[in-house]
Amino acid sequence: MGQIKLNQVTKSFGEVQVIPPLDLTIEDGEFTVFVGPSGCGKSTLLRLIAGLEDITSGHIEIDGADATNVPPAKRGLAMVFQSYALYPHMSVRKNIAFPMKMAAVPEDEQNRRIEAAAKALNLTDYLDRKPGQLSGGQRQRVAIGRSIVREPSAFLFDEPLSNLDAALRVGMRLEISELHERLKTTMIYVTHDQVEAMTMADKIVVLRAGFIEQVGSPLELYHSPRNEFVAGFIGSPKMNLIKGPEAEKHGASTIGIRPEHTDVSMSEGMWEGRVGVAEHLGSDTFIHVHDTGLGDMITVRITGDIQVKHGDAIYLTPQLDKLHKFDAQGLRME
Amino acid sequence: MATQHSRSAARIMMAPAVILLLGWMLVPLIMTLMFSFKQYLPLRGGDLGWVGFDNYVRFVSSSAFWPSVVATLTIVGGVLLITVVFGILLAILLNQPMWGQGIVRILVIAPFFVMPTVSALVWKNMFMDPVNGLFAHLWKFFGAEPIAWLSEASMPSIVMIVSWQWLPFATLILLTAIQSLDSEQLEAAEMDGAPPIKRFAYITLPHLGRAITIVILIQTIFLLAVFAEIFVTTGGAFGTRTLTYLIFQRVLESQNVGLGSAGGVYAIILANIVAIFLMRIVGKNLDA
Numbered sequence: 001m002g003q004i005k006l007n008q009v010t011k012s013f014g015e016v017q018v019i020p021p022l023d024l025t026i027e028d029g030e031f032t033v034f035v036g037p038s039g040c041g042k043s044t045l046l047r048l049i050a051g052l053e054d055i056t057s058g059h060i061e062i063d064g065a066d067a068t069n070v071p072p073a074k075r076g077l078a079m080v081f082q083s084y085a086l087y088p089h090m091s092v093r094k095n096i097a098f099p100m101k102m103a104a105v106p107e108d109e110q111n112r113r114i115e116a117a118a119k120a121l122n123l124t125d126y127l128d129r130k131p132g133q134l135s136g137g138q139r140q141r142v143a144i145g146r147s148i149v150r151e152p153s154a155f156l157f158d159e160p161l162s163n164l165d166a167a168l169r170v171g172m173r174l175e176i177s178e179l180h181e182r183l184k185t186t187m188i189y190v191t192h193d194q195v196e197a198m199t200m201a202d203k204i205v206v207l208r209a210g211f212i213e214q215v216g217s218p219l220e221l222y223h224s225p226r227n228e229f230v231a232g233f234i235g236s237p238k239m240n241l242i243k244g245p246e247a248e249k250h251g252a253s254t255i256g257i258r259p260e261h262t263d264v265s266m267s268e269g270m271w272e273g274r275v276g277v278a279e280h281l282g283s284d285t286f287i288h289v290h291d292t293g294l295g296d297m298i299t300v301r302i303t304g305d306i307q308v309k310h311g312d313a314i315y316l317t318p319q320l321d322k323l324h325k326f327d328a329q330g331l332r333m334e
Numbered sequence: 335m336a337t338q339h340s341r342s343a344a345r346i347m348m349a350p351a352v353i354l355l356l357g358w359m360l361v362p363l364i365m366t367l368m369f370s371f372k373q374y375l376p377l378r379g380g381d382l383g384w385v386g387f388d389n390y391v392r393f394v395s396s397s398a399f400w401p402s403v404v405a406t407l408t409i410v411g412g413v414l415l416i417t418v419v420f421g422i423l424l425a426i427l428l429n430q431p432m433w434g435q436g437i438v439r440i441l442v443i444a445p446f447f448v449m450p451t452v453s454a455l456v457w458k459n460m461f462m463d464p465v466n467g468l469f470a471h472l473w474k475f476f477g478a479e480p481i482a483w484l485s486e487a488s489m490p491s492i493v494m495i496v497s498w499q500w501l502p503f504a505t506l507i508l509l510t511a512i513q514s515l516d517s518e519q520l521e522a523a524e525m526d527g528a529p530p531i532k533r534f535a536y537i538t539l540p541h542l543g544r545a546i547t548i549v550i551l552i553q554t555i556f557l558l559a560v561f562a563e564i565f566v567t568t569g570g571a572f573g574t575r576t577l578t579y580l581i582f583q584r585v586l587e588s589q590n591v592g593l594g595s596a597g598g599v600y601a602i603i604l605a606n607i608v609a610i611f612l613m614r615i616v617g618k619n620l621d622a
Binding site for chain 2: 050052072073077078079081082083085086087088089098099102103146150
């Protein structure tokens, strides 16, 4: 129940091909996250799966059955939109009941499912309010409630947390993860925030300009990014990518070292540089190091805090076993 | 910075405009009220003095009074129904992406720019003329007997002419309302399994509620005073004499200013009754 398979799927808007031929299988019960920079086609891909856009060529299979030309309502998928798309003139109860009303579910069964969803999502006290009277987080939960009651074979989330403030986002992230644990239903989640991707996903699909750059578990992507793009995209702060003579010393075109895999000293090390901005987060300190002769600024991460001033000399030593090497095509070298 | 000083300054500066507007409204109103209590016949003796409520009694006891109220309400109701229903359909149609959208939209709005007198004359002579009108030719083409529209079907004809004029207004307001509908809501409803008709009924129509209310309220104000279309087509004959037209006849054709003024006061009362009913029925849509 809930395996989704894309087979040579393409999508063009007029002359512009936004999704080049693409194969992807999403297993039943998996939490899959599509991640990529803005305009990479991740939302389009989700809408193709939902059926809100027609695919230009290729096939979509849901649970082994060809769903390419099946209308969205008949695919058994539920979608949560970025704007929540609640019906403003209906109460929360009617919003949640709407898909069941369309499917002609008996009244008492409707009420049973509404109560269950409201209890699970802490909405019981708000059932008679209109969406306009709710906060952002509550609206989000109503949107999720509306999708749960249909008992779909898969949930599609289109950047659902991007309209929430930082604290709420962390909370909702947990709630969605817990929901997935409880329901064990396939979920596809689109985001541009790699932190959301890393924390929630069973499987991450990194997209760039419609191409799948890499598919894998969050830690696979972190430890062995397949190319420079994935290396730079996954991880926060970003991996330092160094080109030129320093990379050639390691027999690569580009080398990458994560900020957390660089040792810092005030007296000696492999690379010398000058402290730029130091971001003190309490638990960690991010130091931007300039003038290392390696090209761009290097970011390093230190656990705890360190007393450095702007302009201080600083020495960096990368942990050589954590060094990533990429060839001239930007592909990973083992 | 609403200090005591700035507030009083604001009042002084607004005063000329407020006083002018008030005068503009009060002078005609008071004069109408004054004349309505007088026997005033400009060509037959002029001001013949106060007569109390005689004019009011005469105006309502005239056999033309109730038919004129019914005619007024028929025109208002008929035009509102046609313009709202077709306005919604046209707005949905015009909201679809299509080639030449800009020109089509301007063409649809064009009738609103035609003066009522002109459009009524065009309808009367070019379309509804029983001998040379386009409708007559169309009827004859299908072998039917042409209809003398303005005498045989006078009320539907007037409603049709006035609707044609007001349809662009309704379409324009409803089109802007439709354009402000969040497309994700429609997509969500589509995902929720609602077919197009139900999406319209459950999502689009409620979204249009406020715009429809505005269309109804504004049109009612203007439709209660429809005059030119009747003047140039039927001249108030064949059951198309509205309250406005009756007042016109009393004042200018019968040269009885007092009687007409009493009719004017009744027209104000009728407009207010209609307004109260409308606000009861549709006014709640305007609350945010």
